[in-house]
Amino acid sequence: MLSKSSDTRPKASWALTLAALGTLLFLHVPMWIIFLYTLTPEEATYTFPLPGFTTKWYGVALQRPDLWRSLTLSFQVAAIATAAALILGTFAAAAVYRSNFFGRESISFLLVLPIALPGIVTGIALRTAIGGLDIPFSFWTIVIGHATFCVVVVYNNVLARFRRTSATMIEASMDLGANSFQTFRHVVLPNIATALLAGGMLAFALSFDEVIVTTFTAGQQTTLPIWIFSQLSRPRDRPVTNVVATIVILITFLPIFFAQKISAEASDTEGEMK
Amino acid sequence: MIKNPAIRFDNVSRHFGEIKAVHQVDLEIGDGEFFSMLGPSGSGKTTCLRMIAGFDRPSEGKIFLYDRDVSNLPPYERPVNTVFQDYALFPHMTIEDNIAYGLMIKGMPKIKRMKRVDEMLNLVRLPGFGYRKPSQLSGGQRQRVALARALINQPKVLLLDEPLGALDLKLRQQMQVELKNIQREVGITFIFVTHDQEEAITMSDRIAVFSEGKIEQVGSPSDIYERPATEFVAGFVGTSNLVSGEIAKRATGSTKTFSIRPEKIHLGFAGDTPAAGMAALDGTVRDVVYLGLYTRYLVEIEGGADLVVIEQNLKTTSMDVLSAKGQKVKLSWHPDHISHLGS
Numbered sequence: 001m002l003s004k005s006s007d008t009r010p011k012a013s014w015a016l017t018l019a020a021l022g023t024l025l026f027l028h029v030p031m032w033i034i035f036l037y038t039l040t041p042e043e044a045t046y047t048f049p050l051p052g053f054t055t056k057w058y059g060v061a062l063q064r065p066d067l068w069r070s071l072t073l074s075f076q077v078a079a080i081a082t083a084a085a086l087i088l089g090t091f092a093a094a095a096v097y098r099s100n101f102f103g104r105e106s107i108s109f110l111l112v113l114p115i116a117l118p119g120i121v122t123g124i125a126l127r128t129a130i131g132g133l134d135i136p137f138s139f140w141t142i143v144i145g146h147a148t149f150c151v152v153v154v155y156n157n158v159l160a161r162f163r164r165t166s167a168t169m170i171e172a173s174m175d176l177g178a179n180s181f182q183t184f185r186h187v188v189l190p191n192i193a194t195a196l197l198a199g200g201m202l203a204f205a206l207s208f209d210e211v212i213v214t215t216f217t218a219g220q221q222t223t224l225p226i227w228i229f230s231q232l233s234r235p236r237d238r239p240v241t242n243v244v245a246t247i248v249i250l251i252t253f254l255p256i257f258f259a260q261k262i263s264a265e266a267s268d269t270e271g272e273m274k
Numbered sequence: 275m276i277k278n279p280a281i282r283f284d285n286v287s288r289h290f291g292e293i294k295a296v297h298q299v300d301l302e303i304g305d306g307e308f309f310s311m312l313g314p315s316g317s318g319k320t321t322c323l324r325m326i327a328g329f330d331r332p333s334e335g336k337i338f339l340y341d342r343d344v345s346n347l348p349p350y351e352r353p354v355n356t357v358f359q360d361y362a363l364f365p366h367m368t369i370e371d372n373i374a375y376g377l378m379i380k381g382m383p384k385i386k387r388m389k390r391v392d393e394m395l396n397l398v399r400l401p402g403f404g405y406r407k408p409s410q411l412s413g414g415q416r417q418r419v420a421l422a423r424a425l426i427n428q429p430k431v432l433l434l435d436e437p438l439g440a441l442d443l444k445l446r447q448q449m450q451v452e453l454k455n456i457q458r459e460v461g462i463t464f465i466f467v468t469h470d471q472e473e474a475i476t477m478s479d480r481i482a483v484f485s486e487g488k489i490e491q492v493g494s495p496s497d498i499y500e501r502p503a504t505e506f507v508a509g510f511v512g513t514s515n516l517v518s519g520e521i522a523k524r525a526t527g528s529t530k531t532f533s534i535r536p537e538k539i540h541l542g543f544a545g546d547t548p549a550a551g552m553a554a555l556d557g558t559v560r561d562v563v564y565l566g567l568y569t570r571y572l573v574e575i576e577g578g579a580d581l582v583v584i585e586q587n588l589k590t591t592s593m594d595v596l597s598a599k600g601q602k603v604k605l606s607w608h609p610d611h612i613s614h615l616g617s
Contacts, residue, residue: 171329172362174349176376176427186375190366 031249038242046238057239067244070227077139077223078207081146085203086196088147089154094188097162098170108159115152122148123216130217137219145217146210150203157199157263161192198263201255209252224248276302278340280431280463281326286335288321295321297487298335303431303465303480305340308457310466310474313484314510322484323433323467328352340430355424356433359440361416363408369395369419370404376427394422397456414445421456431463438473450476471511475499483507500535501613508533508615515539515581516615524577525553531615536584538611541571544602554606557581562599569595573605581605 012020041052061067095101096108114122126145135141169191173183211225218226224244231241283301287294296318303309311319324330325337328349336345344352355376363372370391371378377387395401398418408416417437424432434453438446454477457464468474474481475495483490483498483506491503502508505516518531526532540552548554560580561572569590571583583605587595 166360166362168358168360168362169364171327171349172356172358172364173375174329175327175354175356176423177350177379178375179348179350182379186379187364190364 034242034245034249038239038246040239043236043239057243061240061243064240066222067227067240070222070224073139073221074208074224077142077146078204080143081150081207082200082203084143084147085150085154086200089151089199090158090192090196092151093155093158093162097159111155112152114148119210119212123213126213127216137217139221141217141219142214142221142223145213146207148213149210150207153203153206154196154199157195157202158192161195165191194262198259201259205252205255205259209248276304278305279303279338280305280307280340281465282338282341283322284336284338286322286325286332286337288318288325288330289333294487296325296332299487299489301482301489301492303463306461306463308454308464308466308477308479310468310478310481311484312468312471312474312481312511314469316486317484318487319467319482319484320435323356323435323465326352326431326465327354327356327433353429354431354433355427355429356435357417357420357424357437359436361408361420361437363416363419363423365408367407368404369400369406369408369411372408372419373404373423373426375423390426391422394426397425397459398422399452413441414449417441417449421453425456425460429462431465432457434464434466436467436469438468438470446473453477475511483510485510500611502533503613503616505531505533505615508613513582513584517579517581521555521575521577521579525555526609526612532612533615534581534607534612536570536582538607539581539583540606541573541583541585542604542606544604546604546606548604548606551609552606553609553612554604555581556602556604559598559601559603562596564592564595571595571598573603575605 036050037046038057039053039055040047040050041054041056042050092107092111096104096111123145126141126148130137130141130144169187170183173187174180178186209225210223211229214223214226222230225248228241228244228248231237231244279302281301281303283299286296286299286301288296299318299322301322311322313319321330325332325345326339328344328347328351332345336343338344339352339354364375367375370388373391373394374387377390382390391404392401395404398421400415400418400422403411403415403419408419411419417440420437437453438449441449450473453464453466466474466477475498478495480492480494481498482492485506491498491507493501493503498507498511502511502514508514508516513536514533515536516531516533517525519529522532523529542548544556555575557573557575559571560574563570564587566587568584568586571585573581573583575581585595
């Protein structure tokens with residue numbers, strides 16, 4: 001892949017290298033600072049260099065029951081929103097890809113819209129709708145809120161995969177005696193599996209660190225990002241907040257990393273087919 | 275009427291809105307026949323094939339498979355299988371699993387179906403390829419796998435949708451012979467859709483020529499070539515000269531339009547007396563194209579018509595034939611070699 005083609009490409013100029021390095025630093029230095037200050041013995045101030053070194057905040061953070069509650073809640077919300085998105089997104093992509101119906105293009109556009117809309121607009125809209133329907137704000141309203149943008153991610157991934165798969169494959173399966181369910185199970189699902197995995201991981205990561213929509217759709221519940229947000233008003237807890245931020249970075253980093261890897265591999269094997 | 279036809283179309287139409295993709299087609303395909311549906315793109319041949327497979331349903335009329343009405347059965351309940359134009363192999367499965375797919379769906383135990391897969395791989399001359407993935411095979415090899423995957427189900431009728439279209443000329447010719455041999459070996463009805471008239475003539479027992487959703491003519495390759503029933507068939511299958519009106523009358527005594535193949539016309543000197551029983555016309559050579567094996571002449575007949583004449587270069591060289599340009603000639607042919615056209 002990259003290593004193969006980089007041999008033939010010209011070396012980057014020092015200016016370009018410098019610019020790329022600068023961008024990387026700009027993006028990643030703040031994260032390293034957060035990590036750095038999980039290790040400080042000073043609980044209220046950011047002094048540099050660190051006045052000492054300690055890992056006690058990790059212990060303190062793990063002892064906090066409110067943190068655990070929020071972490072569990074965020075996991076549950078992300079898992080259920082992702083599961084709903086996988087099912088709904090796949091069906092929507094299948095409908096838009098396979099059949100030709102009135103308003104197909106509009107539906108495709110409307111499906112993608114939530115991710116383009118500012119979160120605050122989606123948030124207000126959902127709050128008004130949920131309030132108007134007299135649904136109590138709860139765990140499930142958070143899930144609904146998150147599903148709006150999770151569906152898009154899955155939909156986009158699966159639709160792109162459908163467009164790259166040969167349409168006659170489904171006909172071939174039916175021709176060989178498989179009914180719709182068997183065709184889905186043996187032909188469609190294996191072909192979109194990596195797209196589902198990539199889309200699902202991305203959806204999970206998006207849901208896990210969502211703040212704005214959650215603020216509007218949550219009742220008394222505190223998801224992890226909202227817990228972190230509320231910690232800002234408690235300066236004595238800064239190192240604990242930093243510990244949690246570090247954990248979130250790790251949890252978000254892994255699925256995104258694997259999602260990217262999977263998509264890259266999938267497009268490689270498809271390249272061979274042509 | 276064919277006795278116990280494998281496929282029978284009874285006044286079948288398929289309309290897509292205003293477009294009459296197939297219009298009032300009656301057709302019978304015999305048991306064990308190698309039958310070709312020949313026509314340009316958009317002529318309705320593929321739609322007919324898709325209706326036999328079950329991917330499409332007739333708007334009107336009925337399709338019978340060995341006297342059983344299958345018009346409204348879904349594809350997976352029809353004892354027919356298809357070889358697709360793009361092969362449609364499943365990229366995530368090995369060749370073995372691709373070929374065994376139909377048997378796996380039917381619930382045949384793995385050991386039993388793997389034995390059948392080996393038989394099929396031998397039939398299509400790909401022994402030992404079972405563990406590869408479709409992406410590791412060439413176009414011709416994928417073609418054979420698609421064929422094996424269809425034939426393993428022992429369908430009553432095998433449908434082939436332009437299966438050789440994506441192959442290069444040499445491989446295509448080789449596969450034509452091979453397909454024909456496999457058909458003889460397995461003995462089932464093959465229905466072959468193609469736009470390539472040479473392919474249809476080479477392989478088929480009978481051919482149906484399609485145009486604009488209708489069948490123009492059904493017949494053996496020699497019928498279709500030597501006795502085209504309509505102007506369309508005469509023009510689509512090979513090259514043909516159409517002669518009508520006053521000039522037709524001069525040659526045959528009737529103004530009825532007839533067609534004559536370029537190779538059936540004998541090119542003689544202007545003063546020659548044609549052999550007894552031969553029809554003849556006088557003309558002037560307007561153009562000569564030397565093509566190595568043969569030469570193509572364009573001869574203008576007095577009164578306006580242009581006829582194409584092809585003569586093999588058995589005794590002539592390029593020097594001889596090119597000097598013919600502008601000369602007066604006498605064209606003659608045997609009256610049996612002309613075909614009167616219906617429409």
